[in-house]
Amino acid sequence: MPLSVGLRVWVVPEQRRGFAYGLAAYLIWGLFPLYWKLLEYSGSIEVLAHRVVWSMATIALLVVVLRKFGTVKAVLREPRRRWRLMAAAVLISVNWGTYIWGVHNNRVVETSLGYFITPLFTVLLGVLVLKERLRTLQWTALAIAFGAVIGLTIENGRPPWVALVLTFSFGLYGLAKKQAGAGAIEGMAIETATVAPVALAAIVVLGLQGQSTVADHGAGYLAVVMLAGPITSLPLVLFGAASTRVSMTTLGLLNYITPSMQFALAVLLFHEAMSPMRWAGFGLVWFALAIFTWDSMMQRRRIQSLARTAVTASAA
Numbered sequence: 001m002p003l004s005v006g007l008r009v010w011v012v013p014e015q016r017r018g019f020a021y022g023l024a025a026y027l028i029w030g031l032f033p034l035y036w037k038l039l040e041y042s043g044s045i046e047v048l049a050h051r052v053v054w055s056m057a058t059i060a061l062l063v064v065v066l067r068k069f070g071t072v073k074a075v076l077r078e079p080r081r082r083w084r085l086m087a088a089a090v091l092i093s094v095n096w097g098t099y100i101w102g103v104h105n106n107r108v109v110e111t112s113l114g115y116f117i118t119p120l121f122t123v124l125l126g127v128l129v130l131k132e133r134l135r136t137l138q139w140t141a142l143a144i145a146f147g148a149v150i151g152l153t154i155e156n157g158r159p160p161w162v163a164l165v166l167t168f169s170f171g172l173y174g175l176a177k178k179q180a181g182a183g184a185i186e187g188m189a190i191e192t193a194t195v196a197p198v199a200l201a202a203i204v205v206l207g208l209q210g211q212s213t214v215a216d217h218g219a220g221y222l223a224v225v226m227l228a229g230p231i232t233s234l235p236l237v238l239f240g241a242a243s244t245r246v247s248m249t250t251l252g253l254l255n256y257i258t259p260s261m262q263f264a265l266a267v268l269l270f271h272e273a274m275s276p277m278r279w280a281g282f283g284l285v286w287f288a289l290a291i292f293t294w295d296s297m298m299q300r301r302r303i304q305s306l307a308r309t310a311v312t313a314s315a316a
Contacts, residue, residue, distance in 0.1 A: 018245025022254045025238035028231075030261025033111075033270070035231060036103040038224055042213045044101040046206055047228070050214060051096055052199035054229030055236075056192035062233075063189050072189050075182045084180035085187055088173050089194035092236075095169040102162045108266035109274065113152070114166030115259035116285045120145045120292065121171040122251060129175060137295035141288040148284035155277035174251060177243045184240035188233060256289050 039047050063072060075081050102111040120142050126132035134142075153159045177187060206212045214225045243251060263282075266272045274282075 014245050015250075018242045019250065019254070021238045022242035022246060022251060023257070025235040025242065026254050026257040027261075028235040028238075029115075029258040032099070033103050033108050033262055033265050035227075036100055037270075039100075039228075040104055041217055041221065042225070043211070044097060044104055045202060046211070046213060047100050047104075047225070048093070048097040049199040049202040049206075050225050051100070051228040051232055052093065052192060052195050053203065054226050055188075055232045056196040056199075056229075058229035058233040059185065059188045059192050062185050062237075066185060068183075068185050068189070071183060072186045075180075075186050075190060081180045081182055082190065084176045085182060085190040086194045088176035088180065088187070089191035091169045091173040091176060092191065093195050095166060095173060096232075098162060098165045098169065102166075106270065106272060107162055108262055108270055109272045109278075110160050110162045111166060112259040112263040112266060113160055113282065113285065114163035115170070115262065116256060116282070116289065117145055117149070117163065117167045118171050118259075119251075119255040120288060121167050122174060122255065123292070125171055125175050135295060135299070137291050141292040141295070144284055144288035144291070148281045148288065151277065151284065152281040155275065155281065174239075174243060177240055181244055182240075183244075184237040187240045188236055256293075 036047070042050075063069060075085070099111055102108065123132075123134065123138060124142060127134055149160065149164075152163075180187060182190070203212070214222055242254075267274060
């Protein structure tokens, strides 16, 4: 069997595994509003700080159990990868804090908008940073989404800041993770270790000021807070595993699963208001995503067809 065919046979299972990891991560993230609503008794900064600390504890345990010390040190010895992961740590912290604030302030619809736009922003990053080329329909989808954001800005009287911060922070986070190329556990270990000192300091300061609340509502509430570690770490580990196995385009395609679930929760369960203009703005975003999805599926079919033709020709 020719080497090129052998490489394709190996790559396809890796891509399928990456797709499965990404799908699982986005499904878990889609249910996140239900969890963060349980912690509304605490301020967003306190919840974020505990989220970081317990995430670090969870990842540290995984590093010990899976004996990942050597690979973590190997990544740390490479400045280029280390700095990218440290940048990713800052970006994901901004994303976490913004999202928690949005849920606590009944703006889940706006948080879902941010994650609806993220796939298109991810594709744009692929063009600007990775020099990927967009097809005509992809540019059309980006233009429609941009028009939707302008419409929502007019309707609200201000830009949808929560949505935009979530879009930029998570899109850039995905790019940093992809460029770092570290393993899922190794990457998360370095990320959480980067921001954990700041989170611990925040918890101490809140305690000294008498503003700490996590221990004021019983052992059950404290246990729910501590669950932020594994609940946060699991989808991020899955996402990290997916980001090194599939293209930025595939990640962008998977990304709309999460906001669809969150939007449904916001409207059907949390009963957040949706004005006609807001529906129109979301309608434009969904239309843009439909165009983007259809184009991506057609391109995937064309690539698979070419691959099958190449394999058939090599076998002959």
